[in-house]
Amino acid sequence: MTEGKPKRILIDTDPGVDDSMAILLAFASPEVEIEGLSTVFGNVGVDLTTQNALRLVELAGRSDVPVARGAEKPLLRPFTGKGWEVHGRNGLGEADFPEPKGTPDARRAAQFIIDTIMASPGEITLVPLGPLTNVALAVATEPRIADNVREVVLMGGAANVAGNASPVAEANIRNDPESAYIVFHAGWPLTMVGLDVTEKTVMTPEYLDELRRANNPWTDFITRITPHYLSFSQRWGENGFPVHDSSALAYIIDPTLFETRQAYVDVDYHSPYHAGNTVPDWRGQREMEPNVNVCIDVDSERFLELYRQRLSGVQA
Numbered sequence: 287m288t289e290g291k292p293k294r295i296l297i298d299t300d301p302g303v304d305d306s307m308a309i310l311l312a313f314a315s316p317e318v319e320i321e322g323l324s325t326v327f328g329n330v331g332v333d334l335t336t337q338n339a340l341r342l343v344e345l346a347g348r349s350d351v352p353v354a355r356g357a358e359k360p361l362l363r364p365f366t367g368k369g370w371e372v373h374g375r376n377g378l379g380e381a382d383f384p385e386p387k388g389t390p391d392a393r394r395a396a397q398f399i400i401d402t403i404m405a406s407p408g409e410i411t412l413v414p415l416g417p418l419t420n421v422a423l424a425v426a427t428e429p430r431i432a433d434n435v436r437e438v439v440l441m442g443g444a445a446n447v448a449g450n451a452s453p454v455a456e457a458n459i460r461n462d463p464e465s466a467y468i469v470f471h472a473g474w475p476l477t478m479v480g481l482d483v484t485e486k487t488v489m490t491p492e493y494l495d496e497l498r499r500a501n502n503p504w505t506d507f508i509t510r511i512t513p514h515y516l517s518f519s520q521r522w523g524e525n526g527f528p529v530h531d532s533s534a535l536a537y538i539i540d541p542t543l544f545e546t547r548q549a550y551v552d553v554d555y556h557s558p559y560h561a562g563n564t565v566p567d568w569r570g571q572r573e574m575e576p577n578v579n580v581c582i583d584v585d586s587e588r589f590l591e592l593y594r595q596r597l598s599g600v601q602a
């Protein structure tokens with residue numbers, strides 16, 4: 287797991303409570319090296335997600351990691367997501383933090399994604415954790431990134447389970463179904479880390495208490511941003527929150543945590559009610575080659591222990 291060179295990753299993100307927790311996991315893990323963050327609207331607007339991304343690199347003591355601001359809205363639709371109800375109006379559980387000192391990269395996210403991938407052919411793993419608008423714009427602008435990326439590992443979609451933003455759609459896909467369609471059909475190696483696995487891993491109040499006791503600046507940050515997020519899940523009768531974005535990072539850090547299955551997966555963007563539905567063709571009825579490696583199961587206990595160890599071990 288820790289042998290070999292770290293994987294070089296570019297995280298496209300809308301922080302976001304679970305994005306923040308995923309980015310901190312990445313910074314705490316020797317298996318990955320973050321090349322940059324690109325930001326997108328999603329949980330909150332892109333002004334806030336960009337500020338939050340800058341806060342995260344500063345918290346991690348890694349202001350050298352560029353942050354590129356991206357799309358303000360979906361390709362074809364108005365932005366109507368209500369992620370702020372889950373993540374708080376500032377995207378960080380309504381906890382107050384000082385203004386970040388850094389400023390975004392001069393390039394917009396799509397160009398930053400293209401430049402980063404094309405500068406290191408076959409090296410960069412792209413990790414989208416939000417709506418796929420930046421990624422769709424990047425691959426439409428420079429289709430050669432599909433052959434030059436190492437792989438794409440995204441948090442999003444729901445193969446065999448219900449949606450969380452609609453009866454069938456997961457929120458990242460639902461927030462820009464047209465972009466998701468482009469990304470799923472771009473012809474690159476794509477792993478979908480969706481609700482099938484992210485909802486199987488739950489952080490309970492007891493787990494968060496244990497994390498809090500590590501008492502380092504990163505776990506202190508998590509302790510401040512999670513109460514609002516936790517109370518949203520508890521309102522729905524859950525004893526904890528599902529671990530969405532960190533699951534994609536966990537797949538990159540240790541794929542043996544997951545069980546996967548290849549399938550042709552299409553994205554519905556036509557339906558007035560079911561846009562954003564990710565539909566796997568398990569029986570091969572459409573006679574298409576598989577385009578997605580779908581995560582269908584996870585060893586949650588081992589994953590939660592990995593997360594706890596990594597964040598508890600921070601000597602910041």
Ligand SMILES: [Ca+2]
Nearest residue numbers: 302305415416
């Ligand atoms: Ca996210």
